[in-house]
Amino acid sequence: xxxxxxxxIDAGEFAGATPDEVxxxxxxxxxxxxxxxxVALRLAKAAGKPAREVAEAxxxxxxxxxxxxxxxxxxxGFLNIRLASGALGALAKDxxxxxxxxxxxxxxxxxxxxxxxVSANPTGPVHLGHTRWAALGDSLHRLLEAAGADVTTxxxxxxxxxxxxxxxxxxYAVAQGRPVPENGYHGDYVADVAEQVIxxxxxxxxxxxxxxxxxxxxIGEQLMLELVRASxxxxxxxxxxxxxxxxxxxxxxxxxxLARLREQGHVFDADGAVxxxxxxxxxxxxxxxxxxxxxxxxxxxxxxxxxxxxxxxxDRCIYMLGAxxxxxVGRLKAIVAxxxxxxxxxxxxxxxQLVKLVRDGQEVRLSKxxxxxxxxxxxxxxVGIDAARYSLARWSADTPLTxxxxxxxxxxxxxxxxxVQYAHARTCNAKRNAADFGIGLDxxxxxxxxxxxxxxxxxxxxxxxxxxxxAAELRAPHRVARYLxxxxxxxxxxxxxxxxxxxxxxxxxxxxxxxxxLNDATRIVLANGLGxxxxxxxxxx
RNA sequence: GCCCCCGUAGCUCAGCGGAUAGAGCAGCCGCCUUCUAAGCGGUUGGUCGCUGGUUCGAUCCCAGCCGGGGGCACCA
Numbered sequence: 001x002x003x004x005x006x007x008x009i010d011a012g013e014f015a016g017a018t019p020d021e022v023x024x025x026x027x028x029x030x031x032x033x034x035x036x037x038x039v040a041l042r043l044a045k046a047a048g049k050p051a052r053e054v055a056e057a058x059x060x061x062x063x064x065x066x067x068x069x070x071x072x073x074x075x076x077g078f079l080n081i082r083l084a085s086g087a088l089g090a091l092a093k094d095x096x097x098x099x100x101x102x103x104x105x106x107x108x109x110x111x112x113x114x115x116x117x118v119s120a121n122p123t124g125p126v127h128l129g130h131t132r133w134a135a136l137g138d139s140l141h142r143l144l145e146a147a148g149a150d151v152t153t154x155x156x157x158x159x160x161x162x163x164x165x166x167x168x169x170x171x172y173a174v175a176q177g178r179p180v181p182e183n184g185y186h187g188d189y190v191a192d193v194a195e196q197v198i199x200x201x202x203x204x205x206x207x208x209x210x211x212x213x214x215x216x217x218x219i220g221e222q223l224m225l226e227l228v229r230a231s232x233x234x235x236x237x238x239x240x241x242x243x244x245x246x247x248x249x250x251x252x253x254x255x256x257x258l259a260r261l262r263e264q265g266h267v268f269d270a271d272g273a274v275x276x277x278x279x280x281x282x283x284x285x286x287x288x289x290x291x292x293x294x295x296x297x298x299x300x301x302x303x304x305x306x307x308x309x310x311x312x313x314x315d316r317c318i319y320m321l322g323a324x325x326x327x328x329v330g331r332l333k334a335i336v337a338x339x340x341x342x343x344x345x346x347x348x349x350x351x352x353q354l355v356k357l358v359r360d361g362q363e364v365r366l367s368k369x370x371x372x373x374x375x376x377x378x379x380x381x382x383v384g385i386d387a388a389r390y391s392l393a394r395w396s397a398d399t400p401l402t403x404x405x406x407x408x409x410x411x412x413x414x415x416x417x418x419x420v421q422y423a424h425a426r427t428c429n430a431k432r433n434a435a436d437f438g439i440g441l442d443x444x445x446x447x448x449x450x451x452x453x454x455x456x457x458x459x460x461x462x463x464x465x466x467x468x469x470x471a472a473e474l475r476a477p478h479r480v481a482r483y484l485x486x487x488x489x490x491x492x493x494x495x496x497x498x499x500x501x502x503x504x505x506x507x508x509x510x511x512x513x514x515x516x517x518l519n520d521a522t523r524i525v526l527a528n529g530l531g532x533x534x535x536x537x538x539x540x541x
Numbered sequence: 542g543c544c545c546c547c548g549u550a551g552c553u554c555a556g557c558g559g560a561u562a563g564a565g566c567a568g569c570c571g572c573c574u575u576c577u578a579a580g581c582g583g584u585u586g587g588u589c590g591c592u593g594g595u596u597c598g599a600u601c602c603c604a605g606c607c608g609g610g611g612g613c614a615c616c617a
Contacts, residue, residue: 038559161617275615323612354611397546400546400611419579541577
């Protein structure tokens with residue numbers, strides 16, 4: 001397409017530059033051909049000519065290309081392209097040959113991306129709020145790598161400061177049979193962890209209180225972190241790096257970061273505290289780095305953490321945060337600007353709306369301290385890993401998500417994950433049956449794929465690479481899920497209309513053999529797509 | 542008050558400036574003696590919150606309203 005435009009320009013038909021991106025899509029209506037493009041409409045202004053005239057010039061070039069049967073100029077200047085018979089069908093073999101590589105691209109090759117998500121505090125189990133990010137973040141990881149990026153996934157551990165001390169104190173209190181302190185942590189898991197600490201350090205309760213709290217804090221945090229890892233791992237989410245906040249305090253990295261920010265001239269002292277003048281860079285108020293009692297804030301560690309990431313060579317740091325943390329965006333960007341980087345280039349903060357849980361029409365409050373936690377493990381036990389991952393990934397992160405326990409507990413066919421998985425299982429079954437009939441992948445005659453259902457399935461398959469690239473670019477894994485639902489629909493309709501193995505006593509023909517390729521191409525794309533979501537592609541259901 | 546997200550079919554949502562705005566569910570009517578009916582077909586259902594603006598063209602971009610959700614610590 002780009003070549004055709006360039007040829008038209010070279011031929012002196014109109015002025016202007018070849019556009020960087022040409023949108024060629026599958027039209028909604030079959031009347032508009034196999035593919036359609038608005039390129040002429042986009043070029044018209046620069047060319048200084050009516051769009052239809054530009055369209056005619058491009059169409060003339062396109063008609064000379066191989067594989068194109070027909071090009072029409074329609075409406076204000078759309079180009080409707082109809083492919084030569086077989087040109088579309090050839091895709092089935094291309095996909096089978098590409099296998100797991102179909103859908104991958106090199107759009108982000110050379111980009112080093114740090115992707116931080118979940119970052120659950122080691123003071124409680126992974127809960128539902130984290131779970132949305134576990135599903136979306138892990139899927140985004142897979143998408144970015146499919147687009148060729150070099151991605152490191154990272155989980156930050158807040159193992160420093162007052163919340164952790166609070167957690168340790170709560171463990172100690174519970175172990176002693178005393179009530180949990182004011183604002184302490186509640187919930188059954190606190191007693192469980194306290195018990196495990198005593199198992200690990202049998203004399204812990206006999207130590208002087210100050211030492212005992214230290215033991216409960218340190219060991220409790222380690223145990224909790226292991227539980228967090230185990231839950232995430234069970235959910236098929238593995239991180240390349242678990243990064244400790246405390247390690248930066250101990251190594252002096254936080255002090256070094258403060259010194260660097262001070263050198264840059266953005267630090268000031270007031271009311272006994274040390275502040276960063278983030279308002280210079282659009283934040284709505286300045287932020288405290290060191291409290292008047294001498295303790296460094298979480299924000300100070302964040303600054304150090306950002307500098308550490310940059311020091312490790314990432315050219316883009318992506319943060320995935322819940323809407324309850326959106327106030328951080330301004331100050332994170334201010335850190336970047338204070339450090340001398342361009343916030344529009346080196347960081348990207350993805351904000352996702354919160355997940356609500358409804359039980360019997362009542363909202364279940366998610367509060368670790370109140371002890372009413374719905375955990376990741378609970379969710380997996382209720383609906384299974386595949387349904388949980390798929391359900392959390394198929395909605396845009398911009399949409400607040402309400403999960404009804406009754407709804408997600410119900411294992412029914414209105415759950416789209418079953419629709420897509422069933423389609424995959426069906427392709428596998430069809431492949432097995434074809435093999436039993438002696439239909440393998442030997443003969444391939446694409447001109448025989450003439451049914452409208454075949455054209456629809458083929459165009460859907462052709463859109464997969466574009467869908468993956470767009471989902472990666474927009475950081476929108478839900479687009480993959482929606483694409484798969486669309487593809488599964490095209491497949492089911494095709495399966496219903498076009499038989500792979502012959503009916504009754506009919507002879508096996510090349511149509512049957514060629515359809516086996518199309519079936520296999522669909523199987524591959526469904527599996528590749530489900531893989532991007534971290535959902536299993538079952539061979540039988 | 543300020544900041545972020547949302548407002549599209551009865552419900553839940555999809556639509557990164559294009560042609561007649563889509564899907565699932567819910568409702569109604571159909572399709573299994575032959576490759577998985579966890580499937581397929583048909584049908585009912587819309588002032589894309591409102592008002593302006595930009596554009597050849599706006600559900601999409603901009604501004605202002607209205608409505609809903611969330612957030613605005615020397616906690617993390």
